[in-house]
Amino acid sequence: MSLPNSRSAVDHPAGQPTAGATGIDAEPGLPLDRPRLRGSYWITTFGCQMNKADSERMGGILEAMGYTPGSDEHSADLVIYNTCTIRDNAEQKVYSYLGRQALRKRADPNLTLVVAGCVAQQEGEALLRRVPELDLVMGPQHANRLASLLERVEGGQQVVATEEHIILEDIATARRDSAVCAWVNVIYGCNERCTYCVVPAVRGREQSRLPQAIRLEMEGLAARGYREITLLGQNIDAYGRDLPGITPEGRRAHTFTDLLASVHDVDGIARIRFATSHPRYFTERLIDACADLSKLCEHFHIPFQSGDDDVLRAMARGYTVDRNRRIIDSIRQRKPDAAISADVIVAFPGESDAQFRRTLDLIEAIGFDQVNTAAYSPRPNTPAADWSNQVPEAVKVERLQEVNAVVERVALHRSGRYQGRVEEVLAEGVNPKDPTQLMGRTRNNRLTFFPAARPEGPVHRPGELVRVRIDTVRAFSLSGSLA
Ligand code: SF4
Structure with missing residues (x-):
């Protein structure tokens, strides 16, 4: 299924960025009929799973165009930095990488240099002024349009594509x-x-894919x-809240719970996970669905961000805190062994020491299996960045260290329950540190290492579900033997 392509890119003749000029899509994207050899490409990805998924799609588009994977970013003919702006240090790293590539481009004008993702969306044309060697600046909504944007670059234009855009249905095979x-x-x-x-500013308004398209993609993957x-x-x-339709009972025709039910029976798919949940919208219906659908793994990632109600209010x-606890209690009533992970931000503007301690207490009290931690980093064009009650850097560093120590201690305690148990592990690949071992994840999402074979026994391969007896537990990983 293909959604209409909006006419939103802003194109500039090389070297002459022109604010406000509106480009017209010559064709609705991909794939090209006759890929021709175009050289090698390299994509460096920063940030979250959404960016990684975008990079995989862009890799697929490039290969359909005739590019081949390069061996490193310093020799590739086309380099894409798929960027993240969630924290300042990730953004600064991109600028330092770009500086090196700009030097390369001055010596080799055939190099094609692209910035994609959230920094591209946030900075737009300002990036061209900062790094005039760039060929293409494209926001995350434009990932599926990479081919048509690059064709304009090949035609001698500098292109900025950051306008609000209806995302094309996936029509390229991701790499x-x-x-x-x-x-x-x-x-x-x-x-x-x-x-x-910054996510709403850089990734735009919600756009749900149709359930049929999601199922089709899953069937293709299977x-x-x-x-x-x-x-x-x-x-x-x-x-689903942006999709049309009401059920005879008067509720939305498309919810995430309905989607899970409609894709659960895709043959060949053994496990389904999802991320990221929001405590504000998490429903009992979803918990029931997870308990009833056997392919749904017993792992819930529910970012709570702070253990203090006033800080949560300031974060909007x-x-x-109580609502979040009730969700986790409900999950544990239905799935007592479920792993619960979360994201937390410490040193948010105005966070007092007592409020920070409430976050530590919550991590201990819930017993999270894993928590992604970050010290607050002010981001451009977000309300909290302008507040005067910023927490000093030294305090941020201290709080981050303290929360990390608590997270690790609690995670190690949670890992203890696996000792001696037999777990179903989906083998994902070979342990890079020991080629005789495979690695994969339990249903609860613990990374697990185990031997690929018993002496004289058959060799297990990536893709197999393997029963592993857990012998060694660490905070965030396990090791075991074949059961
Ligand atoms: S829910 Fe909040 S934190 Fe998550 S992406 Fe949206 S605005 Fe950002």
Whole structure:
């Protein structure tokens, strides 16, 4: 299924960025009929799973155009930096990489230099002024249009594509890093307004894919041997609220729970995961669905961000600590062994020491299996960046260290429950540190290492579900023997 392509790119004759000129799509994208050899490409990806999924799609588009994977970024003919702006240090790293590539481009004008992703969206034409050697600046909504944008670059234009855009349905085969596990986008963008977050500004409004298109993509992946699918959305619980239709009972025709039910029986797919949930929209219906659908793995990633209600209010998260706890209690009533992971931000503007301690207490009390931690980083064009009550850098560093230590201690304690148990592990690949071992994940999402074979026994391969007896537990990984 193909959605109409909006006419949104801004094209500039080489070297002459022109604000406001509106480009017209010569054709609705891809694939090209006759790929021709175009040289090698390299993509460096920063940030979250959404960016990684975008990079895999862009890799697939480039290969359909006739590019081949390069061996490193310093010799490739086309280089894409798929960027993240969630924290300042990730953004600064991009500028330093770009500086080196700009030097290369001055010596080799045939190099094609692209910045994609969230920094591209945020900076737009300003990036061309900062790095005039760039050929293409494209926001995340334009990832599926890479081919038509590059054709304009080949025609001698500098192109900026950052306008609000109806995302094309996936029509290129992504070049996926794994042959076993795949990401499938179900909703793009986010309509929330968390006061620290740039995502709504850079990824735009919510756009749900149709359930039929999602199922079709999953069937295609299953046919190519994929065993595990992670359904992706910035706020996945919002899935379907922009799609039309009301049920006879008067509720929305498309919800994330309905989507899970409609894709659960795709043959060949053994496991389904999803991310990221939002405590404000997480429903009992979803918990019931997860308990009833056997392919749904027992792992829930629910970012709570802070253990203090006043900080949550300042973040505009739209829930309380108590609500978050009730969700986790409900999950554990239905699925007692479920792993719960989360994201947390420490040193948010105005966060007192007592409020920070409430976050530490919550991590201990819930017993999270994993928490992604970050110290607050002010981002341009977000409300919290302008507040005067910023927490000093030294305090940020201290709090981050302290929360990391608590997270690790709690995770190690949670890992202890696996000791001696037999777990089903989906083998994803060979342990890079020991070629006699495979590595994969338990249903609860713990990374697990195990021997590929017993002496004289058959050799297990990536893609197989293997029963592993857990012998060694660490905070974030396990090791075991074949059961
Ligand atoms: S829910 Fe909040 S934190 Fe998550 S992407 Fe949307 S605005 Fe950002």
